[in-house]
Amino acid sequence: MSTPGSATASRLVSELGERGLIERIRQRLPPPPSDLIVGPGDDAAVIAPERGALEVLTTDALVEGVHFDRRFSSPADIGHKALAVNVSDIAAMGGTARIALLSFMLPDSTTVDAVDGMLDGLLGLAAGLKVALAGGNITRSPGPLVIDVTVMGFAKPRKVLTRSAGSPGDLLYVSGTIGAAAAGLDWLRANASGRAEPPTPALSECVSRHRRPEPRTRLGSALGRMRAASACMDLSDGLADAVHQIAEASGAGARIDSAKLPLHPGAVEWFSGRDVDPVERCIRGGDDYELLFSVPPRRRNRLRGVFHVIGGLSLTPIGELTGNPTIELVRDGAATPLPPGFSHF
Amino acid sequence: MSTPGSATASRLVSELGERGLIERIRQRLPPPPSDLIVGPGDDAAVIAPERGALEVLTTDALVEGVHFDRRFSSPADIGHKALAVNVSDIAAMGGTARIALLSFMLPDSTTVDAVDGMLDGLLGLAAGLKVALAGGNITRSPGPLVIDVTVMGFAKPRKVLTRSAGSPGDLLYVSGTIGAAAAGLDWLRANASGRAEPPTPALSECVSRHRRPEPRTRLGSALGRMRAASACMDLSDGLADAVHQIAEASGAGARIDSAKLPLHPGAVEWFSGRDVDPVERCIRGGDDYELLFSVPPRRRNRLRGVFHVIGGLSLTPIGELTGNPTIELVRDGAATPLPPGFSHF
Secondary structure (H helix, E strand, C coil), rough: CCCCCCCCCCHHHHEEEEEEEHHHHHHHHHCCCCCECCCCCCCEEEECCCCCCCEEEEEEEECCCEEEECCCCCHHHHHHHHHHHHHHHHCCCCCCCEEEEEEEEECCCCCCHHHHHHHHHHHHHHHHHEEEEEEEEECCCCCCCEEEEEEEEEEEECCHHHHHHHCCCCCEEEEEEEEEHHHHHHHHHHHHCCCCCCCCCHHHHHHHHHHHHCCHHHHHHHHHHCCCCCCCEEEECCCCHHHHHHHHCCCCCCCCHHHHHCCCHHHHHHHHCCCCHHHHHHHHCCCCCCCEEEHHHHHCHHHHHHHHHHCCEEEEEEEEEECCEEEEECCCCCCEECCCCCCCC | CCCCCCCCCEEEEHHHHHHHHHHHHHHHHHHHCCCCCCCCECCCCECCCCCCEEEEEEEEEEECCCCEEECCCCHHHHHHHHHHHHHHHHHHHEEEEEEEEEEEEECCCCCCCHHHHHHHHHHHHHHHHHCCEEEEEEECCCCCCCCEEEEEEECCCCCEEEEECCCCCCEEEECCCCCCHHHHHHHHHHHCCCCCCCCCCCHHHHHHHHHHCCHHHHHHHHHCCCCCCCEECCCCCCCCHHHHHHHHHCCCEEEEEEHHCCCCHHHHHHHHCCCCHHHHHHHHCCCCCCCCEEEEECCCCCHHHHHHHCCCCCCCEEEEECCCCCCEEEEECCCEEEECCCCCC
């Protein structure tokens, strides 16, 4: 961890150069796991696959000004999130993340300190998840700071979860709570200049959720391994989006019961005080990295085994996949079309 | 292929949206190979590994204004190159590329036509190499257009090539010719406004090499498979850089014989006419995607087998790794330090 105010604090990456930066990153890496045959510093990384497993591969970029705002997130928050969003995708497939590649695009104004901070966040989460940084790429950019991460993981054959494997009659479950990240970001924007602390612990939790999402790794791999879920995806673009995606990919409709939605208390508090509809904001807000998954009625008892391994995380039934062509939200007894989710364009 | 001047030619990606763009890409993909279990459209791709093989994984980004200039390269050139530079890294490890992920960062001013063009180039090369586009990510960006590609391939255990496996006494070989891409780019810059055609076929070849590098896939996998090379890397940042990297990683020195360097005739012609030293420009110029590799004297006969499978590609011995600490270029009988290579910072 670098010390603010130290001699390197305002040193620019351009002074260190590409080679110097790569060397600085390599020196911070823990000893490589035995399945990482060739790590950073060669033309490519070489990994021994897990015996009898399939490979799960995903990539997701965070772009400054689109996915993060440096007024609201520290470099360590950004590094954490860049890895977390990718690990979440692996978890949503029922896989376990193992290897990450890091692709940095750095404006000339980037300080070495900022890079160190991003690595603090990324490597801290990686260590906890036993994910090894195996390589990547660094380039300067005339544009915004971008951190593009690729994660590879493993999953057992026939235990992979996709969006399309749901059927009418399957129950829809969501993990944890929804809307926290959207409320946290909304609060940060409203207080952009004030730098005040969130007024309540619940809202403070929302801000943390926006800054440092926790991928549901144990839940995802358990849902796959125990074959408890049919379809699954993460809530990167919000619950409403995920319901649409799973229903459409599965060739089904969906009915969500508004009264059952596990809205985060801090989000309800914040949005109610802002005179906007908490339900709509919580289901449309992106950056919740909870999982939405469908469970065929005959497999419901398998959820018990899943509960055993996920600690205190809640799993809430919020509706079901249907044989109708509609995707609807039932609220106070009336059904309306479920709004679309968050879009990056 | 879209038609310039058609209704979609100036349509912006923002009108199509993220989902529309993804659907547009999916519709263009050929039927997936049997080892791609889950392709684009899910949270992650799922791939069946090649039996008994290791996985080789790399990522490399092209940033507008740093790695390409849209005055000099068509969208199809950019798409081709984004995949080629990654496949080249896999080849340099002795691997065979199989799967690509595509991460797009698109400014709002990007036209659907430009995206179609980049896909033309990328998918055209992918089809020829039997690489399947398995997934990726699309996001808008307030900055330059970025195309960040991840490629996964396979290599047999004990047949992986690294930078560090060279030894003093190993001969250094380079494939093809060097300096063509640097000369091509230099010519394009000098003629930026003129839009003239290159005056000679040799120079025309240089411009093509800058726009559409050909990764040395057959050479790389043959060098690994037949265990002909000790160390290997590609010339993404130029020959001088590669010699430094292999020598330093192998704990050796190096001596390069200037007279033996396979300078591209078009590069010699162009740089000589510009009154700059062709040797220096050709060894420092980046974007040659040839391979530099070291061959222990006792394995030299294995190169015959390699020649059989690489078609007409030339392999030129240009020097050797030494037991001295110096990395030098011998020219007209005098040894001088080999200059450093191209740096992206």
